[in-house]
Amino acid sequence: MPVTVAVxxxxxxxxxxxxxxxxxxxxxxxxxxxxxxxxxxxxxxxxTGFVFVVICLFVSYCVWxxxxxKDRIAEYKPEDNKLEKRLxxxxxxxxxxxxxxxxxxxxxxxxxxxxxxxxxxxxxxxxWKYRLPGDDGVLGKTDIRYISDENPFGLILEDPxxxxxxxxxxxxxxxxxxxxxxxxxxxxxVLHNFYVPQFRGKMDMVPGIITYYWITPTKTGxxxxxxxxxxxxxxxxxxxxxxxxxxQDYKKWEAKQxxxxxxxxxxxxxxxxQLAKSNK
Amino acid sequence: MSDEHEHKLEAKSDYTADASSVxxxxxxxxxxxxxxDQDLYHSHSWWTTYVFSQDAKYIGIQYALTAIGTGLLxxxxxxxxxxxxxxxxxxxxxxxxxxxxxTMHGMIMVIYLLTALFLGGFGxxxxxxxxxxxxxxxxxxxxxxxxxxxxxxxVLLASFFVPGGPTGAGWxxxxxxxxxxxxxxxxxGIILMLISLILFVAGFTMGGLNYIITVLQLRARxxxxxxxxxxxxxxxxxxxxxxxxxxxxxxGCLMMTLDSMLGTSFFMPAMVSMGEKLSYDGGSPILFQHxxxxxxxPEVYIVALPxxxxxxxxxxxxxxxxxxxxxxxxxxxxxxxxxSFFVWAHHMYVSGMNPWFGFFFAxxxxxxxxxxxxxxYNWIITLWRANxxxxxxxxFSLAFIVTFLNGGLxxxxxxxxxxxxxxxxTYFVVAHxxxxxxxxxxxxxxxxxxxxxxxxxxxxxxxxxxxxxxxxTFVGSYAIYFPMHYQxxxxxxxxxxxxxxSPYIETSTLVLNQFITIAALIVGAAQLVFLYNIITSARLxxxxxxxxxxxxxxxxxTPQMPPEHGNWGKETPKVYRWAYDYSVPGAxxxxxxxxxxxxxxxxxxxxxx
Numbered sequence: 002m003p004v005t006v007a008v009x010x011x012x013x014x015x016x017x018x019x020x021x022x023x024x025x026x027x028x029x030x031x032x033x034x035x036x037x038x039x040x041x042x043x044x045x046x047x048x049t050g051f052v053f054v055v056i057c058l059f060v061s062y063c064v065w066x067x068x069x070x071k072d073r074i075a076e077y078k079p080e081d082n083k084l085e086k087r088l089x090x091x092x093x094x095x096x097x098x099x100x101x102x103x104x105x106x107x108x109x110x111x112x113x114x115x116x117x118x119x120x121x122x123x124x125x126x127x128x129w130k131y132r133l134p135g136d137d138g139v140l141g142k143t144d145i146r147y148i149s150d151e152n153p154f155g156l157i158l159e160d161p162x163x164x165x166x167x168x169x170x171x172x173x174x175x176x177x178x179x180x181x182x183x184x185x186x187x188x189x190x191v192l193h194n195f196y197v198p199q200f201r202g203k204m205d206m207v208p209g210i211i212t213y214y215w216i217t218p219t220k221t222g223x224x225x226x227x228x229x230x231x232x233x234x235x236x237x238x239x240x241x242x243x244x245x246x247x248x249q250d251y252k253k254w255e256a257k258q259x260x261x262x263x264x265x266x267x268x269x270x271x272x273x274x275q276l277a278k279s280n281k
Numbered sequence: 282m283s284d285e286h287e288h289k290l291e292a293k294s295d296y297t298a299d300a301s302s303v304x305x306x307x308x309x310x311x312x313x314x315x316x317x318d319q320d321l322y323h324s325h326s327w328w329t330t331y332v333f334s335q336d337a338k339y340i341g342i343q344y345a346l347t348a349i350g351t352g353l354l355x356x357x358x359x360x361x362x363x364x365x366x367x368x369x370x371x372x373x374x375x376x377x378x379x380x381x382x383x384t385m386h387g388m389i390m391v392i393y394l395l396t397a398l399f400l401g402g403f404g405x406x407x408x409x410x411x412x413x414x415x416x417x418x419x420x421x422x423x424x425x426x427x428x429x430x431x432x433x434x435x436v437l438l439a440s441f442f443v444p445g446g447p448t449g450a451g452w453x454x455x456x457x458x459x460x461x462x463x464x465x466x467x468x469x470g471i472i473l474m475l476i477s478l479i480l481f482v483a484g485f486t487m488g489g490l491n492y493i494i495t496v497l498q499l500r501a502r503x504x505x506x507x508x509x510x511x512x513x514x515x516x517x518x519x520x521x522x523x524x525x526x527x528x529x530x531x532x533g534c535l536m537m538t539l540d541s542m543l544g545t546s547f548f549m550p551a552m553v554s555m556g557e558k559l560s561y562d563g564g565s566p567i568l569f570q571h572x573x574x575x576x577x578x579p580e581v582y583i584v585a586l587p588x589x590x591x592x593x594x595x596x597x598x599x600x601x602x603x604x605x606x607x608x609x610x611x612x613x614x615x616x617x618x619x620x621s622f623f624v625w626a627h628h629m630y631v632s633g634m635n636p637w638f639g640f641f642f643a644x645x646x647x648x649x650x651x652x653x654x655x656x657x658y659n660w661i662i663t664l665w666r667a668n669x670x671x672x673x674x675x676x677f678s679l680a681f682i683v684t685f686l687n688g689g690l691x692x693x694x695x696x697x698x699x700x701x702x703x704x705x706x707t708y709f710v711v712a713h714x715x716x717x718x719x720x721x722x723x724x725x726x727x728x729x730x731x732x733x734x735x736x737x738x739x740x741x742x743x744x745x746x747x748x749x750x751x752x753x754t755f756v757g758s759y760a761i762y763f764p765m766h767y768q769x770x771x772x773x774x775x776x777x778x779x780x781x782x783s784p785y786i787e788t789s790t791l792v793l794n795q796f797i798t799i800a801a802l803i804v805g806a807a808q809l810v811f812l813y814n815i816i817t818s819a820r821l822x823x824x825x826x827x828x829x830x831x832x833x834x835x836x837x838x839t840p841q842m843p844p845e846h847g848n849w850g851k852e853t854p855k856v857y858r859w860a861y862d863y864s865v866p867g868a869x870x871x872x873x874x875x876x877x878x879x880x881x882x883x884x885x886x887x888x889x890x
Contacts, residue, residue, distance in 0.1 A: 002671050006679070013683065013756070017763060026767035026793060028703070029785045041699050049690035056661060056686055060679060063664035067600075068671070074871060075602035075864035076666035079888050084662075085609055085655070092654045096693075100647045103697040104640055110702065111636035126463045126555065145551045146558070186633075189553045191458035192566060194631065194706060198772030198785050201703040205633040207566055208457060209550030212633040225783050229706040229774050231451045233463030234376045237777040 003068035007061040014057035021050070032199035032224065032245070034181075034217040037106040039201070045099055052095070110202075113215045117181035120174065123154060124186070124193035124206050127235030129172045129226060130154070135165030135260060145189055145208075151268040155189070156261055167258040172226070172241035175254045176218050183215045194230035197243055205230050218245040309878040311503035311855045319415045319499065321847055333428070335420035336846050340427050341405030342737065345398055347427075351434055352394035356805055358386040367791075367798035369779050376778040377465035380449035383776060385437075387452030388474070391580065392481060393434055395722055399587040400485070400523065401430060403729060404492050404516045406737070410836035411513050413501025413854045413876075415847045418494040422487045429484025433477045440466070440473035448474045451776060453577070456548040456569050460541040462555050472541060475534040482527045482534075492520045501835070503856035507611065508875070508890055510834045510860040511604060514611050515590020518618040519583045525622070526579035533572035540564070567634055574625035581718050582621040586614055588725040589656055592678050594860070595728050596660055598832045599675035600667035601871050603861035606659045607890075613652040613659075620649045630701045639698040646696035650689070657686055668864065668871070672830070673747040677728030680755040681721050687759075688717025691766060706776075709769025712762045720758045727754065727811070734815075735829050736836060739843050740822030746814040750807055757804035761797050768793060833874045834860040859890035 031039055067075075121132035121140055132154055134140045141156050141163020148155035153170065156163040176182055186195055188206035196203050199222075204214040226241035246254065259267075324330040334340060362382050365374040374382070405423065409416050417423045440447040449465035450458060458464045459471050466474075496517045500509070509517075536547040540561070548569040549561035597604040604610060626634060626642045660682055669675065691713040694700045704710065727750070734742050771790055773780060780786060780794075828837040840850040854876040862873040868885035879887075 003669070006671055006676065009752075009756075010679065010683065013759060017687075020764065020767075024764070024767055025787070025789050026764070026771055028770045029772060035703075038699055038703050041697065042694065042703075045694050045697065045700055049693055053686060053690055056657065057683055059661050060664065060682055063661070063667070064669060064671070064679065067664065067667050067669050069601070069668050073668050074866070075600065075668040077603065077863075077865050077886075077888075078605070079603050079861070079890075080606050080608065085606055085659075088658050089651065089655060092651050096647045096650050099693055099697055100643060103643060103699040106699040107636075107639050107643070110699065111639065125553070145553060148553055148558070190555075191461060191463065191552075192455055196706070196772075196774065198703075203631045203702050203705060205631055207633040208552045209563075209565070210633060223784075225785060227772075227774050227783075231380075231455070231458070231776040233458050233461075234380055234449065234465055234778075235463065236380075237376065237779050240783075 003065055007065035010057060010061040010064065014054055014061070018050070018054065021046075029199050030220075031201060032218060032220040032222060033201060034219060035106075035110075035201040037109070041103050041106055044102060048095055048099060110214065113183045113213065114181045117183040117215050118177075119183050119185055120176075121185045121187055122174075122195045122206070124188040124195065124228070124232075124239075126190050126233055127228070127239040129174075129195075129239070129241035131169035131174045133167040133169070133255065133258065134162075135167055137162060137165055140185065141166050141261065143187070148189065151265070151272070154261075164260070164262045166261045167255065168261060168264060169258050173244065174226075174241070175244045175246050175251055177251050178218055178221055178245055178247050181215055181217045183213055186212045186214075191232050192230045193228050193232050193239070196227050196229035197224045198227070199224050200243075203229055221245045221247060309857065309880050311857065314502050314853075316498065318853065321416055322420055323846065333424055335416075335424045337405045337409050337417045337420065337423060338737075338844065338848075340423055341402050341407075343427050344401030344405060344430065345403075347431060347434060348394050348397040348402060351389055351437075352398075353808075354438075355386050355389035355394060356808065358382040358389070360802060360805055362386065363798040363801045365778070367795040374778075377446070377449060379778045380451070380776070381447050381465050381470070384449050384451055384454075385441075385447050389437070390719065391452065391584070392478070393437065395584045395718075396485070396523070396580070397430060398726060399584060399722070400492065400516060400520060401427065401488055403512075403587060403591065404488070404520065406733070407512055407836060408492055408495050408516060409499070410736075410839070410844060410848060411510050411834050411860075412496060412499060413504055413835045413849070413856060414495060414499035415849060415853065417491040418499055419491050423491045426484045426488035426491070429480055429487065433480035433484060436473055436477040436480060440470050440477070443469035443473060445470055450474075453570075453573060454537070455573075456537055456540065456566050457550070457552060457554075457561075460537065460549075461552075461559070468541075472538060475538045475541075478534050479531060479538075482531045485523060485527060489520045489524045492516065493524070501854050501856050504835075504875075507608065508856060508859045511590040511593040511607070511610055511614070512587070512834075513590065514614050515586040515588070515593075518614050519586040522579045522586070522618050522621060523583045526576045526583070529572045530576035533569055533576070536572075537569065567629075567632060570629055570632055570634075571626070574628045575622070577628065578625040579618075579621045581714075582617060584718050584722050586618060588681070588722040589614060591729050592681050592725045593660065593663075594834065595674045595678045595725075595732055596663050597861050597863065598732075598830050599672050599678070600664055600669045601863045602663055602667035603859075603863055604659065605662040605665075606655075607859065607861060609655060610659055613656050616652045617649060617656075620645065620652070624649055624696075627696050627698070627701070630698050631705050643696060643698040647693065650693060650696070653689060657682065657689070672731075673742070673744065673751060674728040674732040674830075676748075676751050677724045677731065677755075680751070681724040681728065684716055684724060684755075684759065685721040687763070688713055688715075688721055692717060703772070704769055706774055707769035708773050708775055709766050711775050712765035712769060715765075716762045720762065724755065727751070730815070732830065733836075734818070735825035735842075737843055738819050738822070739825055740818055741825050741829065742818045742822060743814050746810055750811045750814065753807035753810075754804055757800050757807065760800045761804065764793055765797060828874075831870070831872050833858075833862060833872050835875055838874055838876055858887060862887055 123130040139162040186206040193206045228239035448470035539545040546564035549564040551562045627646045
């Protein structure tokens with residue numbers, strides 16, 4: 002029995018390590034500047050993996066070596082201050098080695114570079130829209146009370162910065178390769194979270210405030226957007242697309258997006274047309 | 282209860298007799314009792330004996346059975362969720378039902394199973410017995426505590442039958458979605474959930490005051506705090522945490538109830554729901570998250586600390602060796618408990634709170650890893666040069682070490698704020714918390730039941746069935762949750778009713794999903810073996826001898842086994858040592874119970890405790 006149990010624990014330990022190195026399930030290739038997060042994970046894996054294996058092996062050894070015999074008396078040694086102190090220090094060092102690099106990367110994550118361009122990500126139950134700042138580089142102010150059929154993004158009409166904002170009324174966003182972008186995250190109803198696995202970044206969107214994070218896409222491609230904060234029964238279907246373009250392609254796409262000013266004019270026309278129709 | 286006084290325990294302890302026996306030998310001196318012996322209520326009708334019992338042991342069993350019954354519902358819900366996830370083609374559930382089951386599963390397991398079982402169940406059963414008291418300090422309030430819990434469970438279950446069904450807001454109940462139209466059960470369901478939680482907190486407070494006061498005031502003579510078994514330290518500290526943490530949950534629930542029913546805006550900002558502007562304005566959804574996690578993180582330790590304590594005792598008894606570093610273990614329990622109030626926002630790194638909080642909470646979170654790691658070291662050092670009996674409680678304790686170690690280490694991933702960003706809200710989180718606060722404490726619960734079953738019934742549980750139960754549960758649940766971490770690495774988000782074919786998720790991930798589901802069904806089925814064992818052994822199990830594990834702690838040294846009402850017969854025990862004098866050099870037996878005076882074990886070289 003002791004041998005069986007010791008071997009079982011040994012197999013679980015070895016099995017975990019084997020699974021880690023040979024299982025096909027691993028993260029997607031990173032497509033942004035946040036490779037540092039992956040590195041921190043790898044570091045964490047080595048340190049914690051080492052501890053896991055050592056402790057599990059120790060347990061299986063003890064189970065086998067110190068199995069019950071009637072004639073044996075266990076050691077009687079209530080405390081060992083020296084050993085306990087030593088273990089405390091080793092653990093503290095190990096923990097510090099994990100924490101320090103983690104905090105450095107976090108510092109980068111919450112410090113947006115000044116040259117980053119802005120994109121508003123607009124979330125609602127259950128979909129995505131986007132807003133680009135236009136030629137002035139500034140996103141116009143918004144207020145939830147302004148939201149209407151004619152003004153779906155709720156831009157404050159009096160704010161001149163909003164006039165040239167380009168509105169993307171669909172779930173597909175294009176981003177520039179190798180340019181830092183700050184996502185200004187906005188939701189009009191419940192919590193959401195703008196998540197592209199390959200970019201690694203994540204932040205909840207909270208009604209009433211604008212949250213943010215930034216990335217620099219490092220690979221062209223077509224990526225899936227998922228909502229990563231539970232937002233009701235349509236949560237699982239709240240998907241979108243992000244396409245990382247080189248500058249030329251990006252410009253082409255950007256030019257196709259309608260500005261707020263144009264949209265207002267168009268809406269007015271449509272309204273007049275409808276009015277005219279209903280007057281007939 | 283008017284005639285309570287006529288039914289006082291017949292023989293209160295006789296102080297003069299005590300004094301003379303103390304005088305007999307100075308080495309056996311124990312301090313005199315500071316309080317008179319407890320008056321107990323003696324039931325004299327069927328109702329007051331079997332239903333509204335005021336005997337803590339009986340209340341403990343009532344708590345445990347109710348909690349386990351509710352937990353079985355949680356288990357069945359998890360089966361349904363897993364089948365839906367792995368075989369979406371069957372069309373077993375609608376999205377709304379899936380989210381409702383996710384929510385109810387989470388809340389049931391955390392609150393109504395684990396919290397109620399560890400504190401209400403094991404707390405009531407073990408505190409008076411292990412401390413050498415006759416009962417809890419306030420037996421009547423203790424009885425009310427249980428019945429408040431029953432009502433809370435009934436209200437929770439009632440939510441399955443109201444229009445719209447139970448809430449599907451996720452067990453974290455984050456507003457605004459918890460009370461707006463896009464979430465299932467956002468009307469009646471959520472209100473019943475909130476009311477049920479409020480009742481639970483009220484009931485728990487009645488029980489919790491009892492546990493604390495009993496430990497502080499009613500310990501037997503000689504039972505100093507630093508001689509208490511670690512089980513009691515764990516339950517005691519967890520109860521203190523709960524009494525400090527539950528009020529945050531309570532106000533959160535009350536405020537959300539007001540938001541939902543009276544249209545206040547504690548947590549509700551101006552918002553548009555399903556194309557309609559709501560009348561809320563100015564509230565803060567993040568405020569709720571702070572309240573919730575100020576409760577929610579200590580809650581993890583409310584479940585973990587009793588498990589830490591119990592597993593320490595199981596390891597020590599079945600390894601025939603003192604727990605290593607007892608004082609360090611006590612201070613680690615207290616330290617972890619205190620620190621647990623300074624780490625809550627590590628659940629909120631990407632919640633949109635001020636990102637600079639991340640530095641503070643990552644640091645506190647990793648600091649809490651140090652005392653936790655020390656506990657793991659002390660458990661395994663206890664095994665070193667021990668005399669390990671591979672009984673069922675020992676097997677479950679060993680499995681706990683591996684599982685808890687695994688879950689604790691993945692906590693270092695999630696606590697380290699940077700690493701949390703890609704992993705949060707993925708299956709890595711689901712795997713982590715199930716490992717560390719689901720499977721690990723449940724393994725301790727099983728170990729504890731196999732250990733204390735003879736104390737409750739006077740009979741042993743069947744060993745063969747127990748072994749089947751152990752191996753399937755341990756290996757099976759490891760097979761469920763270990764690979765699940767890797768789904769999280771891939772980036773599979775949690776709380777997804779269906780993944781569909783995402784371009785970045787390989788088909789093999791879906792195969793893994795099926796594997797996990799099948800493992801979950803098998804592990805669930807193994808629990809039926811356990812239930813069968815529990816039920817049949819109560820009548821047919823092998824009769825247990827008086828102290829079947831040769832344990833030191835007081836609960837095994839009552840005059841009758843199972844102990845009767847009042848526990849100790851004529852006189853409450855006197856305590857001369859800690860609970861861990863196993864394999865003392867020079868002693869005849871490999872254990873010296875806490876109530877054995879030094880004069881009876883003259884040759885034993887015990888360390889003074």
